[in-house]
Amino acid sequence: MFELFAYGDAGWGDEILRGLAITVQLAIVTLPVGLFLGFLAAFASLSGLRPLRALGFGYTTIMRGLPEILTLFVVYNGAGLLLNKGLRWWNPDAPPSDFSPFAAGVIALGMVFGAFAGEVLRGAFQSLDKGQVEAGRAIGMTDRQIFRRIQLPQLWRFALPGLGNLWINMLKDTALVSVIALDDLMRMTKVAVGVTKQPFTFYLLACLIYWAMCVLSEVVLAQMERRANRGIRRAV
Amino acid sequence: MTKPETILKAEDIHKSFGRLEVLKGISLEARNHDVISILGSSGSGKSTFLRCLNFLEIPTSGKVTVHGEEILVKNGKPQNVRHIEDIRSRLGMVFQQFNLWTHRTALENVMEGPVQVKREPNAEARDKAEALLKRVGLEDRMHMYPSQLSGGQQQRVAIARALAMEPDAILFDEPTSALDPELVGEVLKVMQSLAAEGRTMIVVTHEMGFAREVSSEVVFLHEGRIAEQGPPDEMFANPKTEVFERFISKVK
Amino acid sequence: MTKPETILKAEDIHKSFGRLEVLKGISLEARNHDVISILGSSGSGKSTFLRCLNFLEIPTSGKVTVHGEEILVKNGKPQNVRHIEDIRSRLGMVFQQFNLWTHRTALENVMEGPVQVKREPNAEARDKAEALLKRVGLEDRMHMYPSQLSGGQQQRVAIARALAMEPDAILFDEPTSALDPELVGEVLKVMQSLAAEGRTMIVVTHEMGFAREVSSEVVFLHEGRIAEQGPPDEMFANPKTEVFERFISKVK
Amino acid sequence: APASAQSLRLGTEGAYPPFNFIESNGEIAGFDVEIGLELCKRIGVECEVVAQDWDGIIPGLLANKYDFIIASMFITEDRKKQVDFTNPYYLAAMTHVAPKGAGITEFTNEALAGKVIGAQSGTTQADYVEATYPDADIRLYPTQDEVNLDMASGRIDLQVGDMLPMLDWTRKSDDGACCELAGEPITDPAFVGEGVGIAVRQEDDELREKLNAALAEIRADGTYKSINDKYFDVDVYTMK
Amino acid sequence: MNPIEILFEYWPRLLDGALMTLKLTFLGALIAGLVSPGLALIRVQAAPMAQAPLRLYVSFIRGTPILAQLFLIFYGSGQFRPALEEWGLWTFFRDPFNCALLAFAMNSTAYQTEILRGGIMGVPQREIEAAKAIGMSRSKILRRVVFPHAYRIAWPALGNEVILLMKASALASVVTVFDVMGRTRQIFSRTFDFSVYLWAALIYLCITAAFVLLWRQAERRLSRHIHAPGTPRASAQPFKESQA
């Protein structure tokens, strides 16, 4: 049976590894996009401007209520069409533009991540101690400095557990891009199944690989949380 | 010693929260070397007034002048917003709850202002911070996080942090009332030594001993107004108003 | 009145938590109509002893007999586990923190035992529960949830709950010490009336007044042993041991 | 327009053996792909093969994820509303496939009521099944591979598929040995249309013409036949 | 076609899909809801060794994509058809609906178990003691005291889990179970009209919103005793739960 997983032309080891690489790439590229959107959403929900707050609320609520796969299809099929329609309306001679499954995956997963992260970050902001900010004001720090030097570093402590969960969910959600023909781990597994007719073997393998990634993530996250909490719990 | 010059001047400060008018026109002047104690029962507006001085609360109206720099407030709008950070950096503030930054060590807490706000070079700021922490008796705690320090030690770090900005005056909001009784002494000692050095200080306190012995002037707030004001010996010996008389009889 | 018969008997109760031996052999007998007060300084093992009587803590060794039903414990293993629930249903217990079920109304709290444990029909249990709540002065609070009741009211519901099981004896663990001073009276009054009715009660308390006036016997625990025991008048008048003398001088 | 470009992208599905499928080395291969690449050569451009799920294959073309589709797509009226087709590059017919010995001989709605019938979602086969057997239990799969997989494991009683792939599957593959073609080939033009064509965007007339010309060329010089013979016993261009 | 026409033409299919989505979600949540209390008790009370398989199960479910679980169960079971037929299980696995339901129920069981475990651990120990003190048996204590509290504590989290399950059920379409998502893809592959996705989004949002409202209503009932109306609260209780 092990020749099935062999590396090289005969076995599926190399294809699956290549798929794994795409999955990891996708997750790693999505993370900053999602975090960025999350911060935007959090700022919007906390802003003093009512329309901005409504926008933040709408984005986080709607995105969290939709199945991830629907979001993915909307982005993948819809955004491409819209983009081209828009381009052509603006300039009828414009060459049709391209929208790769990878980009669609990053945008869709990033939007989902951003919506959940927005809530996590908002909660974290709200649990920050007001006195910490006031102490910054009292020595004449600007709002920017207060955000960068005081709020942001302390934010991690509150946000990390939530963001960690989101990361793990996102890692798993990358499997959805297989449905739009991005050659990630899940899709390469499907291809292998199509040829070898051994669905159980290969899907189980895929599960085990995802599982390993999640367990590894949990270990790393626990480490990061310990670091973020340094100085908070009594070290003595 | 130099001749007393006006460092901080507050004129006709009003402050309302919603419909509740908490400060009903308070004026105060602090000259060089003044140590002003602000007394008053709970809810009389002491903290609010102190916080208005460095614009942690924006007054509803009034004028604050620090060392020539002035900010006028009308209808809750400061007329010169740019100067607010400037004024803040000239007035040190020590909070009841210390408000040390929990993610930084004692030393980093003290260095933060000089490096980030005054843009002093790191090495210089570090030397100064170390000297200040030694000054408040914490030379052996410099690299500890706030959570590893006792309340009294945290408050001394907070005082060092305020001093590091080389402020024209320091505001204290009940600096000892969140402390266990046995820790109060160490903080009062540091404050006393600051007064002895000739620092200008404005102190909201419930420590009558401190108010009587250390301060050069006592201000008694009652329901958002200054009910009585003067040198401590005189005031405590001959309370002029009934409210102040009742107040000192209660707290003693 | 019937002639005094033994209702509850504890023999040589030992209890250790890990290596700490909290009870070092306590024996006690409660006859019909007895009101026994257990005194002792904090940590002397009063609560632990009381909880051993109805096996909320399993003693390390000893024997408890309730109305003929006996449970022997050796090496921390009750020899007859089946009887534990039976013994519990015969001994009412009133806790310091009331421990009402927060998700049930006062009435439901009182009905719960009769309906669920004794399998009484609902209607009957309801009638009885209403009567009992009236008995403790809560006829107008029957349908309220514990969170809507004051501490004293909650404790009275807890007493009604214990009574509803028609227990042979009731155990009280400092029933008034979690109450605001002004609420203590109402609970003591109910307990007094229970004593007057001839109920058998064992009461851990710090209320010296109750111990002296209401109880028929006082037991003083010290470091896990009975240091002194006897009728209250005698004991309080002539403390025989130094520790009890010191105790009463402190609490008065 | 991309017709004048130096390189083109060829869209196909990759789950439809022997027309298009992914080999164990990860490359996409098959009759469609070989024909497509040959056409590119004749036009004089480099072609990159892009895999795309069937559901999204026309939107993908419209969204410019590739420049033409060569994926065994029937030329139908519905599709013509969205894209333009070249001349057919092979003729099409559909067929029923049933497990060996299932004994299904009558293909009417009444006879098949309650039977489980599979097809690939979004294909003309699916349309045919839904239109012809409304009372059957119809299962639509994302890919033909998955229909086959489930037919082999016995989840479906009957499937409707493209003639050629089904021939290939039942005769040449291990798992396809479970099953055999059943009934007459389905050639109803309402479903099968004019045959199988290459789809291009409607504005890309130039590309379409070039593809047509190239197709005629390989047909004439025998290249088509040599590719054809690698995969099939019959000439799929004429089905003879 | 414009969006309204799409809706007019295809609403029966979308409705059909919506019913399937509801059916999958409801049954999946229900099955998990029946199994999870027992498992949660094991997680709270059993010896660590006895818990090991359960923890492994929960970790596996939480660490793998539900899409992969779905494929594993659906196509994977096909690989074992002879064995399954021998045990008489094939009739179950033959139906894609059953496979999808099994996947979702197993998934939700893992999550619900963990949520309920948290709820059980949050039950005030003192109330359990009070129940022991009147002689209630273990099973009665669980039924009358522990679970009513545990469910109240876990209720909001359980609601979230049901919504997550509903969203996950959109994957059923990849194994030929035609829920909202499946119907939508089908309509899209026929019309290539993007607006059908927007209708699908709207359907999902409506289902979620309706569910949230219902769930809150139920929560209010469950927590009557916490913020019961109409009584002076300021004057009452110097001792509340939290002060113990």
Ligand SMILES: Nc1ncnc2c1ncn2[C@@H]1O[C@H](COP(=O)(O)OP(=O)(O)OP(=O)(O)O)[C@@H](O)[C@H]1O
């Ligand atoms: N942010 C705020 N919003 C509304 N009301 C406020 C706010 N801050 C203070 N107040 C009200 O202003 C009044 C004065 O408060 P302040 O904190 O200045 O009193 P204080 O003299 O410092 O009392 P204490 O000795 O208790 O600290 C109080 O009635 C308080 O409730």
Ligand SMILES: Nc1ncnc2c1ncn2[C@@H]1O[C@H](COP(=O)(O)OP(=O)(O)OP(=O)(O)O)[C@@H](O)[C@H]1O
């Ligand atoms: N579950 C437990 N585990 C370990 N030690 C315990 C436990 N319960 C009680 N103890 C210890 O047993 C001793 C006696 O406790 P107990 O509660 O019986 O005292 P008490 O006389 O009721 O005191 P108090 O008046 O404070 O209620 C104490 O030292 C206590 O710390």
Ligand SMILES: [Mg+2]
């Ligand atoms: Mg104050």
Ligand SMILES: [Mg+2]
């Ligand atoms: Mg006790």
